[in-house]
Amino acid sequence: MGSYIPSTGDERLEMLKAIGLNTVEDLYAAVPESARLKSLNLPEGLSEMEVAACVSALAEKNKVFRSVFRGAGSYRHYIPSIVKTITSKEEFVTAYTPYQAEISQGVLQSIFEYQTEICELTGMDVSNASVYDGGTAAAEAVLMNVDNRRRKTVVISETVNPGVIEVVKTYCGSRNVPVTVVPAKDHVTDLEALKAALTNETASFYFQSPNYFGILEDSEALIAASHEVGAKVAMGVNPISMGLLKTPAEYGADIACGEGQPLGLSTAFGGPYLGFMACTKDMMRKLPGRIVGETTDAQGRRAYVLTLQAREQHIRREKASSNICSNEALCAMTAAVYLAAVGPEGLQKVAKNSAAHAHYLAQKLSEIEGFKLVEDKTFFHEFLMTCPICPYCLNERLAEHGILGGLPVDGGILWCATELNTRSEIDNLVALVAEIVKEEASK
Amino acid sequence: MKLLFERSRSGRKQTLIPDCDVTEFGFDSSLLRTNKPNLPELAEVDLDRHYTALSHETFGVNTGFYPLGSCTMKYNPRVNEAMAALPGFTELHPLQPESTVQGALEAIYRTGKLVSEITGMDDITLQPAAGAHGEYTGLMLIRSYHASRGELGQRTKIIVPDSAHGTNPASAVMAGFTVVSVPSNEQGGVDLDALRTAVGPDTAGLMLTNPNTLGLFDPNILEITKIIHDAGGLCYYDGANLNAIMGHVRPGDMGFDCVHVNLHKTFSTPHGGGGPGSGPVGCKAFLAEFLPKPQVKLEDGVYKLFDPAQSMGKVRTFYGNFLVVVRALSYILTLGKEGIPEASAGAVLNANYMMNRLKDYYTVAYPGLCMHEFVLDVGPLKKETGISAMDVAKRMLDFGYHPPTMYFPLIVHEALMIEPTETESRETLDEACDALIQIWHEAHENAEMLHNAPITRTIGRPDDTKAAREPVLRYQF
Numbered sequence: 001m002g003s004y005i006p007s008t009g010d011e012r013l014e015m016l017k018a019i020g021l022n023t024v025e026d027l028y029a030a031v032p033e034s035a036r037l038k039s040l041n042l043p044e045g046l047s048e049m050e051v052a053a054c055v056s057a058l059a060e061k062n063k064v065f066r067s068v069f070r071g072a073g074s075y076r077h078y079i080p081s082i083v084k085t086i087t088s089k090e091e092f093v094t095a096y097t098p099y100q101a102e103i104s105q106g107v108l109q110s111i112f113e114y115q116t117e118i119c120e121l122t123g124m125d126v127s128n129a130s131v132y133d134g135g136t137a138a139a140e141a142v143l144m145n146v147d148n149r150r151r152k153t154v155v156i157s158e159t160v161n162p163g164v165i166e167v168v169k170t171y172c173g174s175r176n177v178p179v180t181v182v183p184a185k186d187h188v189t190d191l192e193a194l195k196a197a198l199t200n201e202t203a204s205f206y207f208q209s210p211n212y213f214g215i216l217e218d219s220e221a222l223i224a225a226s227h228e229v230g231a232k233v234a235m236g237v238n239p240i241s242m243g244l245l246k247t248p249a250e251y252g253a254d255i256a257c258g259e260g261q262p263l264g265l266s267t268a269f270g271g272p273y274l275g276f277m278a279c280t281k282d283m284m285r286k287l288p289g290r291i292v293g294e295t296t297d298a299q300g301r302r303a304y305v306l307t308l309q310a311r312e313q314h315i316r317r318e319k320a321s322s323n324i325c326s327n328e329a330l331c332a333m334t335a336a337v338y339l340a341a342v343g344p345e346g347l348q349k350v351a352k353n354s355a356a357h358a359h360y361l362a363q364k365l366s367e368i369e370g371f372k373l374v375e376d377k378t379f380f381h382e383f384l385m386t387c388p389i390c391p392y393c394l395n396e397r398l399a400e401h402g403i404l405g406g407l408p409v410d411g412g413i414l415w416c417a418t419e420l421n422t423r424s425e426i427d428n429l430v431a432l433v434a435e436i437v438k439e440e441a442s443k
Numbered sequence: 444m445k446l447l448f449e450r451s452r453s454g455r456k457q458t459l460i461p462d463c464d465v466t467e468f469g470f471d472s473s474l475l476r477t478n479k480p481n482l483p484e485l486a487e488v489d490l491d492r493h494y495t496a497l498s499h500e501t502f503g504v505n506t507g508f509y510p511l512g513s514c515t516m517k518y519n520p521r522v523n524e525a526m527a528a529l530p531g532f533t534e535l536h537p538l539q540p541e542s543t544v545q546g547a548l549e550a551i552y553r554t555g556k557l558v559s560e561i562t563g564m565d566d567i568t569l570q571p572a573a574g575a576h577g578e579y580t581g582l583m584l585i586r587s588y589h590a591s592r593g594e595l596g597q598r599t600k601i602i603v604p605d606s607a608h609g610t611n612p613a614s615a616v617m618a619g620f621t622v623v624s625v626p627s628n629e630q631g632g633v634d635l636d637a638l639r640t641a642v643g644p645d646t647a648g649l650m651l652t653n654p655n656t657l658g659l660f661d662p663n664i665l666e667i668t669k670i671i672h673d674a675g676g677l678c679y680y681d682g683a684n685l686n687a688i689m690g691h692v693r694p695g696d697m698g699f700d701c702v703h704v705n706l707h708k709t710f711s712t713p714h715g716g717g718g719p720g721s722g723p724v725g726c727k728a729f730l731a732e733f734l735p736k737p738q739v740k741l742e743d744g745v746y747k748l749f750d751p752a753q754s755m756g757k758v759r760t761f762y763g764n765f766l767v768v769v770r771a772l773s774y775i776l777t778l779g780k781e782g783i784p785e786a787s788a789g790a791v792l793n794a795n796y797m798m799n800r801l802k803d804y805y806t807v808a809y810p811g812l813c814m815h816e817f818v819l820d821v822g823p824l825k826k827e828t829g830i831s832a833m834d835v836a837k838r839m840l841d842f843g844y845h846p847p848t849m850y851f852p853l854i855v856h857e858a859l860m861i862e863p864t865e866t867e868s869r870e871t872l873d874e875a876c877d878a879l880i881q882i883w884h885e886a887h888e889n890a891e892m893l894h895n896a897p898i899t900r901t902i903g904r905p906d907d908t909k910a911a912r913e914p915v916l917r918y919q920f
Contacts, residue, residue, distance in 0.1 A: 343485070
């Protein structure tokens with residue numbers, strides 16, 4: 001049996017005696033007899049060697065793809081070695097939320113730096129210290145502007161990642177906030193349908209660009225239409241694209257948020273990830289979650305603290321702006337280190353190479369008969385393409401070569417490429433696809 | 444300490460990404476940002492040293508004793524970290540075909556079964572990312588249940604004791620309920636008469652931590668859950684303090700219908716300076732059809748994802764903080780049948796041992812046996828010497844300890860809440876008690892110094908008021 005208790009059985013008996021007890025059971029005197037448990041139906045404990053073998057066996061049952069052409073909300077990018085070195089430093093890993101500022105300046109300063117980087121990426125004025133993931137960031141964002149008097153409803157575009165739409169619906173549903181999903185037209189938000197959905201009761205509109213299909217939305221028009229009726233706009237972005245593309249602030253959005261996983265986090269079967277959220281200054285006190293601010297101590301030395309806590313659950317209880325307590329601090333630090341490692345030029349390079357590879361992939365695939373871009377629109381690093389054979393069959397064949405193909409969705413396959421998918425990797429994929437299609441056709 | 448941005452020098456960079464090997468794609472200039480983001484430009488060595496310096500200004504469980512009440516800062520075993528770093532887990536895409544992630548689905552399934560057994564529940568979701576996220580999910584189960592019976596319009600109130608964590612009432616509001624607070628009785632438990640008065644046809648449910656935030660196990664627990672059930676409400680167990688009772692008594696056997704646990708407290712996964720955590724939610728069989736999408740099931744030897752019949756919907760984009768789940772699995776497999784109850788008994792023993800050593804100096808808020816934590820009331824000391832809970836806590840820093848939780852629970856005004864956990868040796872407990880006793884003497888002999896504590900850190904007490912009144916929330920270039 002494994003244990004992490006340092007004291008020996010004899011020591012524990014002595015400690016029991018010191019407090020005037022004889023047995024461990026005496027410690028549980030307050031528990032009603034009828035509720036006490038006789039024994040747990042669990043396996044016997046194991047040594048570290050056995051545990052390592054057992055859990056490693058589970059890891060080995062999974063297939064790790066050598067080459068990944070799938071995104072749809074989770075993206076594989078190159079993670080610089082320095083990122084993991086820094087974020088495995090044990091003080092960062094094993095610290096609690098930095099309530100005690102004097103002993104937590106390291107963590108607090110790192111969050112302040114993260115907040116600054118997120119503001120720089122999005123062009124916004126204020127960032128929080130993170131929320132759980134892109135889905136919960138979107139949900140918290142649309143609820144920021146809901147009030148009981150006038151602004152009671154939320155509008156979201158159908159071109160947002162479907163998982164994110166569902167999270168928004170759950171969070172709004174429980175607050176009795178009606179959600180209207182604006183339909184897509186040709187795989188972008190239908191502007192006319194948006195205008196019809198917006199009313200003077202609309203609190204917020206949420207859209208994502210690049211959208212679920214990788215296409216850049218007409219952000220300017222969508223935001224203008226929302227502001228026309230006084231609704232606030234939360235815009236979801238892929239943080240890597242911010243190395244290159246126009247920011248939510250430049251488009252006039254009120255809140256920028258999204259999935260921070262591409263910034264140095266592994267795809268990790270969906271988590272832990274990072275929800276980032278930033279907004280304009282006038283919405284600062286509505287922003288949920290932890291926020292770190294700069295101040296001084298009595299001697300005038302610069303210091304960082306958790307601040308604006310009048311928004312938070314431990315002070316405001318049922319009147320808090322959100323219930324969030326633990327967030328994704330170490331993931332936020334990962335993103336901060338990633339951004340500092342790549343720097344402004346490196347981030348631009350990652351964005352440019354991802355876009356270039358995706359466009360090269362699209363061009364090469366479209367040379368195969370039956371593969372055609374579904375939309376002739378500007379995309380970032382994902383695109384929807386028709387597939388002349390069963391997409392699942394194609395992917396099964398590609399898997400034999402260690403390749404995870406694009407995601408089968410309605411209307412074709414959603415392909416993705418990043419800086420990791422080099423030209424030779426793409427050429428190899430395209431040759432295989434051509435071969436598989438030919439074989440399937442001759443069956 | 445300098446900020447990343449103050450260390451930055453224009454033109455410095457790291458060679459991480461090769462030049463592009465295909466033709467660059469030219470976006471229309473109207474789509475491009477005007478200026479590059481002002482990110483730091485640093486050589487690798489400077490970046491490395493910057494964070495090493497920050498790590499020296501950070502205190503973790505690996506640094507030293509961390510008796511932060513209500514947070515269960517137990518040691519985070521290394522093998523768990525090693526398991527969570529296996530490429531067979533970290534490199535999985537969440538949308539891979541199910542046949543290629545059988546090991547990951549099995550890890551989720553098995554961890555779910557183990558945590559269900561420990562909590563006395565029939566089913567579970569491992570999706571919530573933190574305790575508060577778990578509370579929300581658990582309350583959504585209660586909401587979905589009443590809705591399915593056509594009673595949601597009527598059952599609008601969640602009962603929360605006044606000693607509860609702040610997340611409880613905040614989560615209840617997020618789940619669309621209003622909050623009714625019930626007072627504690629003189630023994631620190633739920634006031635049964637007040638509870639009987641509070642319940643009625645509008646009761647949706649109760650949220651309760653047991654042992655509560657005073658570190659006391661409520662002996663009336665069976666009566667409490669019965670009162671709620673008789674009124675047609677459901678009982679939610681906040682697992683923040685589960686570390687006291689594992690293997691000795693289960694929420695499911697106390698009458699609770701659903702529960703959240705914190706893998707980052709009870710099941711030894713690290714806190715990461717405020718996450719990522721994981722807050723699985725267990726429930727009795729009659730609530731399982733409302734669990735979030737998707738769930739994992741085992742059918743003919745194959746693990747599959749499926750959406751429960753009347754699911755509340757999604758609470759996050761994918762399946763949870765999976766790598767945290769792997770760590771917890773590794774931990775539960777290590778401890779097993781005997782190790783789990785032993786861990787809890789160890790936590791309770793350590794807390795009582797410390798409380799017993801301190802009781803002749805400090806006032807124990809609720810004397811008697813405590814569970815895994817206890818609350819000192821610094822009020823009497825303050826009256827006598829002017830030294831507050833804050834002063835004591837800040838002086839602890841000078842002795843190289845993380846302070847206890849201060850000013851919580853709210854019902855004890857000068858509270859210091861101490862939770863040593865089971866992973867500390869008797870010497871560590873003795874040394875921490877010696878420090879607290881010395882501080883007690885200092886309070887009587889040198890109060891002025893305590894008001895100025897900490898005196899050995901790189902900063903003194905920061906000005907919180909200034910931070911909130913004149914917010915500086917980012918570096919200004």
